[in-house]
Amino acid sequence: MKTLFLNIEYLMPFFLNQCGSLLYYLTLASTDLTLAVPISNSLAIVFTLIVGKFLGEDIGGKRAFAGIVLTVAGITLCITSSMNKTQGQPSTL
Secondary structure, three states: HHHHHOOOOOOOHHHHHHHHHHHHHHHHHOOOOHHHHHHHHHHHHHHHHHHHHHHHOOOOOOOHHHHHHHHHHHHHHHHHHHHHHOOOOOOOO
8 A cells, every 4th residue: 555655657547537536526516417517527527538549549530530529519508508598696705
């Protein structure tokens, strides 16, 4: 166990994962769940594919890129729909 926490190849992804988890929980605590959960779950897939490509992994070619584009388009629709519903309403914070 001691050597595990002294290994930088283990610690770097571990800390990045923990930062992502913290950001996820802070987002859930401060926004509407119907918006936060789908965005968080779908962006996890998008970031996994982007980081995989950055690290030189084969991510699936054109179909994976099309999936990323469709996912981002869906997230954009969710956000704009939520913004249209809340315009003119006072903040609930």
